[in-house]
Amino acid sequence: MASSGSGYDLSPTTFSPDGRIFQVEYASKSVASSGTLIGLKCSDGIVLACEKLLANKMLVPGSNKRINTVSKTSGCAFTGFVSDGRQIVNRAREEASSYLDTYGIPVPPSVLADRLAHYVHYFTLHGALRPFGASMVLGCYEEDMDEASLYMVEPSGQVFKYFGCAAGKGRQGAKTEIEKLDLSTLTVAQGIKEAARIISMLRDDGKDKPMELEISTVAAENNYVHKPCEKSVIAEAEKWAKEQIEEEEDMEEDED
Amino acid sequence: MASLLHPSQTSNPYNLKPGEVSSGTTIMAVPFKGGVVLGADSRVSTGTYVANRASDKIAQLTENIFCCRSGSAADTQALTDYVKFYLQQWEVESGRPATVKVAAHLMRKICYQNKDNLSAGVIVAGWDPVSKGQVYNIPLGGTCIEMKCAIGGSGSTYIYGLTDALYKENMGKQETLDFVKKSISHAMARDGSSGGIIRTCVVTEDGVEREYIPGNKLPYGP
Numbered sequence: 001m002a003s004s005g006s007g008y009d010l011s012p013t014t015f016s017p018d019g020r021i022f023q024v025e026y027a028s029k030s031v032a033s034s035g036t037l038i039g040l041k042c043s044d045g046i047v048l049a050c051e052k053l054l055a056n057k058m059l060v061p062g063s064n065k066r067i068n069t070v071s072k073t074s075g076c077a078f079t080g081f082v083s084d085g086r087q088i089v090n091r092a093r094e095e096a097s098s099y100l101d102t103y104g105i106p107v108p109p110s111v112l113a114d115r116l117a118h119y120v121h122y123f124t125l126h127g128a129l130r131p132f133g134a135s136m137v138l139g140c141y142e143e144d145m146d147e148a149s150l151y152m153v154e155p156s157g158q159v160f161k162y163f164g165c166a167a168g169k170g171r172q173g174a175k176t177e178i179e180k181l182d183l184s185t186l187t188v189a190q191g192i193k194e195a196a197r198i199i200s201m202l203r204d205d206g207k208d209k210p211m212e213l214e215i216s217t218v219a220a221e222n223n224y225v226h227k228p229c230e231k232s233v234i235a236e237a238e239k240w241a242k243e244q245i246e247e248e249e250d251m252e253e254d255e256d
Numbered sequence: 257m258a259s260l261l262h263p264s265q266t267s268n269p270y271n272l273k274p275g276e277v278s279s280g281t282t283i284m285a286v287p288f289k290g291g292v293v294l295g296a297d298s299r300v301s302t303g304t305y306v307a308n309r310a311s312d313k314i315a316q317l318t319e320n321i322f323c324c325r326s327g328s329a330a331d332t333q334a335l336t337d338y339v340k341f342y343l344q345q346w347e348v349e350s351g352r353p354a355t356v357k358v359a360a361h362l363m364r365k366i367c368y369q370n371k372d373n374l375s376a377g378v379i380v381a382g383w384d385p386v387s388k389g390q391v392y393n394i395p396l397g398g399t400c401i402e403m404k405c406a407i408g409g410s411g412s413t414y415i416y417g418l419t420d421a422l423y424k425e426n427m428g429k430q431e432t433l434d435f436v437k438k439s440i441s442h443a444m445a446r447d448g449s450s451g452g453i454i455r456t457c458v459v460t461e462d463g464v465e466r467e468y469i470p471g472n473k474l475p476y477g478p
Contacts, residue, residue: 104361108350144386
């Protein structure tokens with residue numbers, strides 16, 4: 001495992017002798033142990049899917065949203081500390097709204113992603129502040145370029161544009177599965193099902209906490225308006241996912 | 257506070273501050289298939305004195321977006337400088353050429369928010385890869401209207417009828433240029449605050465062409 005910070009990990013304003021900032025790395029670790037989050041750039045839009053771990057049986061289903069609308073044509077999902085994530089969402093909404101007010105057009109995805117990255121990074125530089133313990137995946141459409149884009153912002157302030165990305169507990173397995181998909185021909189409708197399948201197969205229903213699956217899209221069929229998926233659509237996707245997983249397990253047994 | 261007399265009832269019909277210079281003007285911009293044509297006269301007057309008889313009222317905001325200026329010269333120059341500045345930053349942040357829509361919106365925002373202190377009528381026109389040729393008229397209060405044929409300035413009042421009669425949809429480049437030159441000539445003939453030469457600017461995907469017509473070669477008499 002990682003070496004202990006031994007004195008160089010007390011503040012984000014301290015480098016270690018081998019050039020690392022431990023506090024930022026620890027922030028990423030807290031993201032890495034929370035619910036899986038997947039983003040897919042499909043041929044006709046973006047799919048965002050989030051494994052929402054339910055702490056409590058008394059939670060009302062559908063509350064504590066992990067996926068939020070930032071502006072009409074952009075949405076974001078986060079994983080990690082929920083309260084940290086909400087702060088970034090608020091900032092994203094402010095940026096999008098003030099951009100529209102100033103320039104008269106919806107904020108381009110690259111600009112929004114860049115501004116959020118700057119914001120998140122700021123918190124890794126100042127002595128009295130701590131880094132955000134949340135990663136955020138942004139799905140956003142730009143009308144001028146007729147392009148939907150997927151970006152992920154990490155606690156370090158890094159941001160990249162992706163075809164497919166994953167964060168949280170199951171990110172390694174998710175990345176492998178995403179790479180197997182042909183995203184250039186995958187439609188949003190199929191993407192929803194695949195995202196449900198990937199998240200379901202990476203869970204261990206015996207050991208993990210119960211989960212609620214939250215999925216949203218920025219899709220051509222809705223004129224690229226960011227829309228959370230209907231419960232029925234998600235339920236259907238989960239059902240399909242279960243069947244696919246069982247089929248694969250059966251096939252593995254047959255191979256023996 | 258605002259005077260109780262209307263400006264037209266005073267000896268200062270253009271509400272000029274002491275020493276201020278006006279571009280009592282005729283400006284015009286018309287989109288055509290493939291781009292836009294901008295046109296303007298060149299007279300800058302302080303009262304009856306012609307301060308500059310060959311000024312350039314067509315200012316460049318970006319490589320492919322221009323604006324025609326009318327009203328107080330100082331106000332419109334300041335506005336142009338601000339919008340040019342913000343557009344440059346926008347292009348750097350967005351990584352692509354500015355669109356006419358964004359330029360017009362920025363201009364309108366500043367005009368509207370400072371409407372009490374400005375006396376500026378502006379026409380923003382240009383070509384961008386997203387929406388091709390577009391023209392936005394931004395008169396005194398700060399409204400912003402996309403138009404197929406925008407005219408402005410003191411001289412424009414004399415050519416509303418003419419432009420309505422002569423304008424046709426889907427004109428080509430030369431036809432649109434001739435239309436603009438003719439209209440401005442007529443305005444210059446009747447408006448004392450407009451005159452000098454006609455400057456034109458054609459913006460297309462391939463670039464910008466600027467030319468002028470000397471005062472003795474106008475399509476319609478002095």
